[in-house]
Amino acid sequence: MSYTAPIKDMLFVMKDLAGLDDVAALPGFEDATSETAQAVLDEAAKLCGEVLAPLNVEGDRNPSSWKDGVVSASPGFKDAFRQFAEGGWQGVQHPTEYEGQGLPKLIGTPCVEMLNASNLSFALCPLLTDGAIEALLTAGTEEQKQRYVPKLISGEWTGTMNLTEPQAGSDLALVRTRAEPQGDGTYRVFGTKIFITWGEHDMADNIVHLVLARLLDAPEGVKGISLFIVPKFMIDDDGTLGARNDVHCVSIEHKLGIKASPTAVLQFGDHGGAIGYLVGEENRGLEYMFIMMNAARFAVGMQGIGIADRAYQKAVAYAKERVQSRPVDGTAKQPVTIIHHPDVRRMLASMRALTEGARALAYVAAAHCDIAHRHADEAVRTEHQAIYEYLVPVVKGWSTEMSIDVASLGVQVHGGMGFIEETGAAQFYRDARILTIYEGTTAIQANDLIGRKTLRDGGAIAKKLLADVAQTVEALAAHQGAAFASMREQLANGHRALGAAVDYVLANAKSDPNAVFAGSVPYLKLAGVVLCGWQMARALLAAEANEASDPSFYSAKMATARFYAEHVLPQAGAFEASIVSAKGGEGVLALAEDQF
Template sequence: MSYTAPIKDMLFVLKELAGLDEVAGLPGFEEAGIDTAQAVLEESSKLCEQVLAPLNAEGDRNPSSWRDGAVTAAPGFKQAFRQFVEGGWQGGQHPSKYDGQGLPKLIATPCIEMLNAANLSFALCPLLTDGAIEALLTAGSEEQKQRYVPKLISGEWTGTMNLTEPQAGSDLALVRTRAEPQGDGTYRVFGTKIFITWGEHDMAENIVHLVLARTPNAPEGVKGISLFIVPKFMIGEDGTLGERNDVHCVSIEHKLGIKASPTAVLQFGDHGGAIGYLIGEENRGLEYMFIMMNAARFAVGMQGVAVADRAYRKAAAYAKERVQSRPVDGSAKQAVTIVHHPDVRRMLMTMRALTEASRALAYVAAGHSDIAHHHADEGERAKHQTIYEYLVPIVKGWSTEMSLEVTSLGVQVHGGMGFIEETGAAQYYRDARILPIYEGTTAIQANDLVGRKTLRDGGAVAQSLLRAIDETIGAAKAQSKDEPALHAIATQLEAGRRALASVIEFVVAHAKTDPNAVFAGSVPYLKLAGLVLGGWQMTRAALVAQEKRAEDPSFYGAKLLTAQFFADHLLPHAVALEVAIVSAKGGEGWLALDPEQF
């Protein structure tokens, strides 16, 4: 099945839920209104639909390959990458000062969704490059910005993130890669990094590795980590490429999914040391790398939305053509397409509702990010930044966990044919499985949501979101006389809101006295927050749909019905999660067994 980007739904979310009009009123974004958004999305869809999507299955069957230290990208990827960068897509949300397009994150986000829906393995290369650009723009010197960022935006070079080592996965305090100062401002880097996405390839002429390492006198733990630029090829004063640096790919991994994306093992310093350049100050590397990681975490959340959308659309198309069995209500004497069967409808509605809710929540987060970076008032910037930071682990954690459910249902809708690789449904399931793992597992996102995003302000940001939900509930009840479905939606959202409020109160009250119970319930808290905040966005969508239904009965009618399904069938899970966290005090069940009993 070919890919068709859901542009109409994307534009609906941008304008009606994510505040595109407000973003277009920010300094520097005056031209970024709905017309610009539509033009950008339509142009992006052409590349994604016509060039990248056709390579997705081929890349899965014939992935990137490694031989004698060199990696060759999957067939067609190199040519597609040239079209991608020549179209300016790598620079979409980056500053025009460095040859980017300077678009709001809010408009760039649906383009990122399309890119990942079309070809998840391909999209990982631009994702890591975006992260490298963000880190350099935030922590790099002006000379480093001028030297590296335009080349990364042009696609002449790509970027990577080098954190993980064989003994240091999520615990970066264990990083052993060392960087020895040479007295001339450079360092010699020695060590091994694993799981390096697009760490070696032939699609660009140079690769800019951002590497975490320790200097000789660095303190122990995470406080002693520094961040370095280590280019694959050395760069002359005039910007031309010179000799090969001492960094080499010694293997690539064989994986469950995202097979066309080469996951490299990189060896630094086998022949005297790889030359590296310090970013910012020594021992602040983890702080700088978190800039890159937060950009990547939001983007991985969008990968969850994207692969879920692709799986849903494939399943819906299959259900409308596969003939199997007579209808249970006796309405026809012959076999009908499976979309007529109640349980298939249930699965498709679950897929659709979860995808739409997660998309809306992610786009809303992107809008907060734009306001946080571009609003004229410092207080407004700070307020929206804290909201964005609260939402990022939910976008990353909930959207990626959601993608597992949706892609699994996609296989189920196909039945036995879903288990057969030729149909393509299985690839989405396999590709999605990495999303809750890399760039910080769901548990790490949940720990972040508890520790840094809820406890640091005593739940103040979370409470502000609860107040916003109250306003939506009130609006839905007020309009329910014109649309009875809104009352049912509001009632379920109100129950979910109470559940979320109860858990936030529990987290704040017990974090110090019973941290095991709080953190044992952290992932359920994250999922509960995703459900309720997603349900909030679906309720807001229903309010707009009710108001505009006459303009396009099919589109807005479907919006209203999808929101009602989410409220009736998905939001009630929030109450069950609250029981597991609060009433059962989380850890009493999960921590009851001794380690030896497992």
């Protein structure tokens, strides 16, 4: 099997780090026991390992294709999507009243990871549908929810997010697509949207496009954007599909990776106007879009973790099989499998440590999201929501940045074979490259982390997290051995570095925004390195406590935590220097535009 879901690690993180029991104690989540979690993960692993993973290479070799406005998914994808839909997988985290399974995000998240690990291109379709569902649940009328959400959850229809235009990528203030009211409560939408993932395809009966557009009299900039539903096929009152709407796919992109996933250019209104339905209030589109973007950003972080794990699994398999060179310590006279060479071991351990650290932080974030939604006490909900929101850009930015490095290491472990497309390692390197770009580049995440997540509350949440990290540093002191010693030293250092960066951001953002934002990505990466390291430290503590119950698994976790401490956490100092000592801006901005 080309992908085996790491269920043991997933359940360990869910239970011992993310507090599955606490989540299961929340109102409405009573069924979310560890038994349920195990059962759901086992089933998801089956679908992903047996059906979706084998299609991953197939989709790369036979990308989705466009002809006369019709997009055909890669061979096998339509059938796989049917199996996915029939298994109820689109609805894992969505409410039971709209035919979802109503499970916590903490259980949905490992399923999302598996889906992406097995087939990134495929997984994008449900990812976007999730976003559409979130937006409708947040801002739609009850009638809209009833009309669209159950069909999206059943997989009869899929959803898209239509933000980008040729002149409006990161900057949605530049959106030009316009919507004209028809007097009957509907609108006609005109414009061009690009980079629309799964914007057209043949895997489902209908596609529900959620589209950002501007009313004629709307204010300029982001405060004049509204959100519209534009279905591919019109829907009769009894729910049957009617006429084709005036939205057409005029081409799909030729991309570096995720080739099975069609990236569409959609033309709205070339034949009289695409019928659209306003979601929520006029001019509040961006706000609603941010809700679905937060969900989508977290999911893209999971894409990074998924593909990193897949690349790791492939590299391990190759390293255990490929025989080359005698060991450097002279313990064998014959060539050995390359996993015996220290540098190959270092590469595999890096891949593993980065992936496990990012997984732990992401699942912990998911649990905060669950508490934020379901806890009985509003103050608790508010605090956990704020923690979740701080963590989203870190999960998105850090997990995707590290996934490119991990996929690249995966190629390197394969040596020359890694560069040959048939081997398959190169696909992960190509596929992963989009992850730091879409749903907001790493710089956009970093700006969000600074602006909305650190400055807005005066650093309150950042400092709360730092205090939690400090507690873990304390807890490590009570334990013996090299792993604990390294982790304590390096996590303490990381804590100090992150604290210094937060203080620097707070102190200088107003007076010297360029300097602070020049250090934004280093700040995000520093937060990623330290907060994932914090989770690895918590994992180390939990693993020691549990060790007797499964010595091989827990000793591996302890070794991985030590590796993280010794080989990943030391980067914290370099990021700190980039932000604080360097007073970012000056050095970064010293070159004038014409000197580049």
